[in-house]
Amino acid sequence: MTTSTQHTNVILTGDRATGPLHLGHYVGSLQQRIQLQHQYQQxxxxxxxxxxxxxxxxxxxVASNILNVVADYLAVGIDPNLTTICLQSSLPALAELTMYYSNLVSISRLERNPTVKNEIQSKAFGRSIPAGFLTYPISQAADITAFKANLIPVGDDQLPMLEQTNEIVRKINHIAGKEILVECQALLSNVARLPSTDGKNKMSKSMGNAITLGADSKQISQAVKSMYTDPNHLRVEDPGTIEGNVVFTYLDAFHPDQNYVAELKEHYQRGGLGDGTTKKILEACLQDLITPIRQRREEYLSDKAYLVEVLKKGTEKANQETQLVLQDVKSAFGLNLF
Amino acid sequence: MTTSTQHTNVILTGDRATGPLHLGHYVGSLQQRIQLQHQYQQxxxxxxxxxxxxxxxxxxxVASNILNVVADYLAVGIDPNLTTICLQSSLPALAELTMYYSNLVSISRLERNPTVKNEIQSKAFGRSIPAGFLTYPISQAADITAFKANLIPVGDDQLPMLEQTNEIVRKINHIAGKEILVECQALLSNVARLPSTDGKNKMSKSMGNAITLGADSKQISQAVKSMYTDPNHLRVEDPGTIEGNVVFTYLDAFHPDQNYVAELKEHYQRGGLGDGTTKKILEACLQDLITPIRQRREEYLSDKAYLVEVLKKGTEKANQETQLVLQDVKSAFGLNLF
Known part of the structure; x- marks a missing residue:
């Protein structure tokens, strides 16, 4: 990063408010955001x-998780003075931009979007897919463009979404005859996706294979105890396998002393290190990580008026920004009578 | 109509702002609206x-026709003190409601909508149909419900649109646990659709087969002269056919003396009445009808600030109404944090 780009990069990121955030979010995006808020307009x-x-x-x-997610943000160290935290449903410009963009994207283009295709399959929607789900890449384009965001932290599975956004940007700029919207690019993370505790599925609280940021001591303990390791590692003295061993993946992700983790791996591979021991080490490390987050999270959740205030203030700022972009797009369509 | 319903019926109607209004609109909807504005909240x-x-x-x-359409309304006698005239793109609640409803309607349900099916075919969209076009019944449901309209003046080809709207109404009311939205019904007109001057296609200014409300004397004259009559009525003394004879359809629709029209028909059918004569009679009648409308239309269009003011005032009133409904729907979804 050069000095000249420090003040021009605008980052948009976010989370679906469908559940409390978990360690997958912590590793995959929250830690990055804590860094980015000092460097960029986020x-x-x-x-x-x-x-x-x-x-x-x-x-x-959805509704019941909005303030939980805000509490998660604040608890991990996202600072509302550095990062604008705002609520999608309270930003009318996003819905309005979605309507304009919808006229420029064909149904077949949406159906070809690989990200959406995969999600439709995994959710087994079939033909009963809600219109709002098939068209959500358009809504996402509205989100990104409404903030003139040029850097979007995503996994590489999300690259087709950004390509779809940029197609819309080019169409709108063509109609406007000038660059009113900004093309975006991915800010790809070098962090691998954290596996679920059972090593099988996508991490999800509803599947009981995720450790949330609000997990209590007992939940953390139980989650680590039931964690998938090496099924062939039957006796302590046997050599064990690291690959696919969720305990080691979590130690890689969370243990503060990676030299120590390297030693543990070596020991485990040559035999003589039991899963009970590695799990105890991991549990201690996760308790250390989550306990202060959980405590701060509970404090924030005990003062919902404050959380609402943070969200409201961020949303007001976001409304100002997004209304300006909406006005530009409406003007491009000639719809600026009043 | 009974007295008890006079103040409870709410009518929503409108026009796509894609061209100036023409005689088809005059017969099909404008005349009705001039009546309805005295009886209902329109x-x-x-x-x-x-x-x-x-x-x-x-x-x-679209943009270039907005004020033309408003001028058409005022010129035919729609009174902005009785009827709220408002601009769709300046009512954010409509876009927001569309987003909520989109999650409750499947793509296959939209594809089954017979009205949309026909329109997709007639526009030859194929798979390149814009998302906004396939989903416009959802947007229309947002329009209707946002005003709590219960009577929608439509042709019977539009009945599937209202059924789709009412499906959404029932789903939202189910989620809300109470009747926050109002089911609508069609206000079917007994007026047949006015044919195009060539008797072939849907009337459309772009196809040159429509007489607009702003048509000048010469355009009216030419349109009537080129009107489709009875192709087998070659000599004046021959018997002529009334059915499919556009001149007589227009005389039915516009001549103030229908007894005289009945006499003309009889004469034409028994022979001895030439198309030149019937066209002269029709032309005189259309000049009488359109001349004052055109003049008022031109006056309005010479004062665009007034037209903007009318539209702005109506839109402000509409914003108040539609925001209340949006708040109800957001509350039903639990999204009323602020």
């Missing part, structure tokens, strides 16, 4: 509208 | 957003 969108695209009939799942 | 939506659903790449076609 906005975090609490994506309740996107959460509804596959929870339309169960909106409480 | 809102007319200048549907610029819907106009964009198949003009996304040519937005000027």
């Amino acid at each position: 906005t975090i969108l609490v994506a309740d509208m996107q959460g509804l695209t596959d929870n339309g009939h169960n909106p409480q799942k | 809102t007319i939506l200048v549907a610029d957003m819907q106009g964009l659903t198949d003009n996304g790449h040519n937005p000027q076609k």
Whole structure:
């Protein structure tokens, strides 16, 4: 990063408000955001509208998690004075931009989007896919462009979403005859996706294979105890395998002393190190990590008025920014009568 | 109509702002609206957003017609003190409601909508159909419900749209646990659709087969002269056919003396009445009808600030109404933090 780019890069990131955040979020995005807020203009969108695209009939799942997610952010160290934290459903410009962009994207283009294709398959929607779900890449393009964000922290599975956004940006700029919207690029993380505790599925609280940032001491302990290791490592003296061993993956991700982790791995591979021991080491490390986060999280959640205030203030700022972009797009369409 | 319903019926109607209004609109909806505004709470939506659903790449076609359409309304006698005239793109609640409803309607349900099916075929979209076009029934449901409209003046080809709206109403009310949205019904007109002057296609200014409300004397004259009659009525003394004879359809629709029209028909059928004569009679009648409308229309268009003011005032009123409904829907989804 050069000095000249420090003040021009604008980051948009966010989370679907469909559950409390967990260690996967911590490693995959939260830690990065804590760093980025010091370097860039960063906005975090609490994506309740996107959460509804596959929870339309169960909106409480989304609504009940909004303040939890804000508490998670503050608890890990996201500073609302450095990062704008805002609520998607309270930013009308995002819905309005989605309407404009929808006229420039074909249904077949949406159906070809590999990210959406995979998600449709994994959710087994079939033909009953809600319109809002198929079209959510358009809504996401509205989110990104409304903040003139040019750097989007994503995994490489999300690259087709950004390509779709940039197609829309180019179409709108073509209609406007000038660059009113900004193309974005991925800020790819070098962190591998954290596996679930069972080593099988995508981490999800509802599947009981995730350790949330609000997990209590007992939950952490139980989660580590039930963690997937090496199924062929039957006796302590046997050599064990590191690859696919979730305990070691978590030690890689969370243990503060990576030299010590390297030693443990060597010991485990040559035999003589039991899973009970590695799990105890991991548990201690996760308790150390999560305990202060959980405590801060509980403090924040005991003062919901403060969380609402943080979100409201961020949303007001975001409204100002996104309304300006909406006005530019409306002007490009000639719709600026008043 | 009974007295008890006079103040409870709410009408929403509107036009896509994709061209100036023509005699088809006059017969099919404008005359009815002039009556209805005295009986009901009536809102007319200048549907610029819907106009964009198949003009996304040519937005000027929509933008340039907004004030023309408002001038058409005022020129025919729609009174902004009785009817709320408002602009779709300046009502954010409509876009936001569309987003919520989109999560409750499947793509296959949209593809089954017969009205949309026909329109997709007639526009030859194929798979390149814009997302905004396939999903416009959802946007239309947002329009209708945002005003709590219960009576929608439509042709019977639009009944599937209202059924789709009512499905959404029931889903939202189910989520809310109470009746926050109102089911609508069609206010079917007993007026047949006015044919195009060539008797072939749907009337459309771009196809040159429509007489607009701003047509000048010469345009009216030419349109009537080129009107489709009875192709087998070669000599004046021959018996002529009334059915499919556009001149007589227009005389039915516009001549103030229908007994005289009945006499003309009889004469034409028994022979001895030439098309030149019937066209002269029709032309005189259309000049009488359109001349004052055109003059008022021109006066209004010479004072665009007034038209903008009318539209702005109506839009402000509409914003108040639609925001209340949006708040109800957001509350139903639990999204009323601030």
